[in-house]
Amino acid sequence: MPKRELTEAEKKHTKIALRLAIFFACLILIDFLLISIFFSWRDWVAVFVFSLLFIVPGYISNAAMVIVGGGKPIDGGRTFRDGRRILGDNKTWSGLIKGPLYIGIPISIGLFCLLLVLWPNIVNVPMTGIKNNHYKIYNDIVYYQYYFIGGSFPFGFLSIIIRIVLCSYGAALGDLVGSFLKRRFDVESGAPFWVIDQLDFAVFAILFVSIPAFIFPNLFWVPDIYMIILLLILTPSVSIIANTVAYIGGLKDVPW
Template structure:
């Protein structure tokens, strides 16, 4: 087999493994969210909600903790549970802050909750996770690019599955 194909495959698998705390934090926040919104139902200067009802304290806290837990498990595998847990917390929390930033941008663009914003919907949480993780680890540019490309397809695929299972009202 061509070494380039093996290299791309290996990088892709590592990208998913690296982002697992962020991916699972994002899914967990959606699944276990609800309750008080992160913006306490306050409006921004433009009169629209800061984030909206979809970004909640419970989802943010549980998602971040799940990210930390996944990172802890990864750290145990790599014989450094403390570093794994910290990285998991940064990836998970960063993913949820990135998702909130995406909601903020959508509100400013007058895009209602649940309406599509192509690429923003797929990448806001990944970019947030990568920014937060980059505060404590160096992430090579080829890994960043791979993560962003894979995330688009994983996010769309996961949303389609959630839609088919009745967990989401829209396929995107």
């Protein structure tokens, strides 16, 4: 099926998408090379895995908000002082509450339950690397315990559940902040708001999950600088590159 003719604005955004896809792919490569050179490539793999385990509840919840959305908009149709909608019709109470609660949190808990069951087998991989001095940054098993199973059972798994809830709703609120900014810059609903669209939920997920670390530092950790950098690169990369590839492959009319 042939693609529809793009408008001039869409053509402009398509060029931006292609450039951003290349840019973020290069950033991932640079991040990998820097950590591999100064530490080890295994440390980068550990950062990558830890980052995914950290942010996956936010990814799922952010997508779920679209699935279970609909109904009454959060802003109730009200406008801001600039005369534009505060959030828009697509941001609803149903999506905000049910997305994380019905989909993001349950799926994430299920995932970590699976990791808990598989942990006796998983732990052999980092233990072997640690014994052979393959890691320079993550050379202690506590890192792997924290991100895979939360630490010692049962308090460790309780901390996992708290992290999941905070990450899920942090991502949901971050999405609302992104929508608020789109309206302020007069970006139409559904139109791309490059990088902000992809980073808003990740930034707020990081912030929310970091809160208990300042209250209970023995149970919760703030993501380290390597994870934060990779998350800020990886999150927009996944969306932009995937959509661009889908567009080039003829699966989407536009790369966003």
